[in-house]
Amino acid sequence: MSAITPTETITGQVAGVSPGLRRRRAQSPRVAKHLRSNRTAYLMIAPMVILLSIFVIWPLIYAVYLSFFKISFYKGSEFVGLQYYMFVLQDPKFWNSLVVGIEFAAMVVPAGMVISLLLASFIKVLSKRMASFMKVTVYVPAVISTVVASVLFLFMYQDQGVINWFLSLLNAGPVAWLNNPGTALPAIAVPAIWLGLGITTLIMLAGLLDIPDSYYESAELDGAGFFKRTFYITIPLLKNILLYLFVTGFTAAIQMLDLPLVMTNGGPVNATTTPNLFIFNNFRGATPYATSFSLTTALLLFVVLGLISVLVFRLINSDKAVDG
């Protein structure tokens, strides 16, 4: 783009034009069309901007404002400055919940992505009819409610559940999957992986189908096997998709609420208290302290999640695929 000003474009001259001429230029059909298209664009985005302002931006600003107060619905709120930020940052349970959230995401996201990549690679080589069947099968968990999945897995993890029944065939168990601090978090990660497989697999499949077959054919002619083709062609060309899935998956996993709420209520001994569940459980305290504390925790979590997302983007530089 050259540095030609609009005045130069229209008149072919530089400054020094009379005001009357400027007015005529402003009314020229080309400028009016430009303004008209701007107006249309603003009108089209206006509803979303208005709704976002009402439901996101204003509540966020108001929440930050309220976080400087000890909120009471009966006695009037008391200004306390940054006191609640200090309370939250000094609370070991807050930091523990962040660690739990990160551990949970570290279990769910990489495992889910690897399984999805394998499934997508498998679906890609199937016949059209089998591929359709597999896509529907893989997508089914995505339409199941998290609460329903939680209850299903609760039954499966019971002492007399199917998982302990399998263990009994090996003369092992029963294992108290959900009541043991060492196994509870992985036990909750399993349904989370299962629930996320459908969407992740379909997005990966779309990315895979976008990679030209000629790349694979050339590699095969050069004697590259499945793993070499995966590492040297598939993964590099899926980099943007993998990055997208990683960031969205990570932020979704660290914010998980339903599964630990229904399956363990954050226990045993806070082993599955994710950050959102920590906020939720504090909010249920129903005291002015609990209200202000949970609000401030939510704001700090917002900052932490933002920082994690920035960090992930920094660590994994996103490039556009060269040809694909």
Add this chain to the structure above:
Amino acid sequence: MHKRRNRAAAFAAAVVSTALVLTGCSTGGGGDTASGTTTVTFWQQKFEDYQGVWFKKYVDAFNKSQDKVHVDYQVIPADTWAQKLQAAQAAGKQPDIATTNYGNIAAGVVNGQFAALDDYMPAESFSDIKENVSSFVTIDGKHYAYPMLVEPSTVLYYNTDLVTAAGLDPNSPPTSWADLIDWSTKLTSGDVKGMTIASTAPDLGWSSWGLQYNACGHLPINDDWSKADATDPCFDKLLDFYKTLYQGNLIPQQPKVGYADGSPYGAGEVAMMAGGSWVIGQLKNDYPDMLAKTMVAPFPSIDGDQTKPTATLGGWTLTLDSKSKNPQAAADFIQYLLAGDPAIMADFFKAAGYSKYTVRTSVDEALASDPDASADPFMQTISEKVVAYGKQEPGYPWDVALAFGTAIESAMKGTDTVEGSLATADAAINDVITKQGLAGTAPKK
């Protein structure tokens, strides 16, 4: 130009009205109607089904009995109660009357949430309340709630068939914690566990209050709430007791339901159970076959002394919101339902299968003439041997109770040693005291 301005105004109006609809801003419910009837809202936390039936029956009867006050009755699920109430309070749409448990009265009064009922109800309504229960709802000489019932948090239930089959005498139930562990060991067989008791921090937080008193004679905080007292060595024995039950596989390792639910005992999955008196109502309604082979006893004591408390007396009250626009109308309903004709509350205790206990002398008298009440095999034992030694639920913030419940769970599940768990709880309670400014705020009667 004029047309364009009109269009802009219409657009702005549409946006604002859409926003108002979406944010739920509308004129509030309740208040006075054109016909002169005052509407008050009443939120009842969902309990057992029979309670809902009883509440509805008498709300309808009250509404039909007069035309000055109409009660708008709503049942709120227990797991959404706190967030719904907070959201309503934030929007200024809180109910005029709500069910409140004894433990939340002190904190609510400090927060200015409840109106003193003495200003709206006759003095004789309060003199009818039993003396020990009156103290549960009284702060600085004023009554901030009207009590409905008390129910001990911990009673020992045992299956006489299984006890006899294990060679134990059902007429000599365990009296000490050591006895209970011995019985649990003998009664654990195959898929049937000898015992069930709370094993998660939120359940342990409140259900162990009675046993905390039993072990140490005090709770893990000093009397004026200025300092934690969780590292008293007597609490070691309490944590060891729970740890032995859990790590010895004498209780279910993955309980399907919480402490308050007696269904594992009703379904025969356990031979003994620690449960509140309310479980009797559940057995009568859902597991009638179990009644004939069930006996109750006071929960065993640390040293076998059955005069030490093993249970706290929890229960429910009705409170009047301090922001109610029609406090007198709301208080009139509380007067009708809880403090009026004793037959109304007698009907409640009958529906509850005599699994809960009265708080008014006049209701006791009404029940004395009821042959079903006097013939109930469980009522006398619980009333004379459990309720008589029960302690009031503490009114401190839930975070204190949860810190101690977490310590018990931590010791049970081996996350930390008994001493380490108690030290963590002590630090956590001191942290609550500092941050929530608890020192010196313990309620004065």
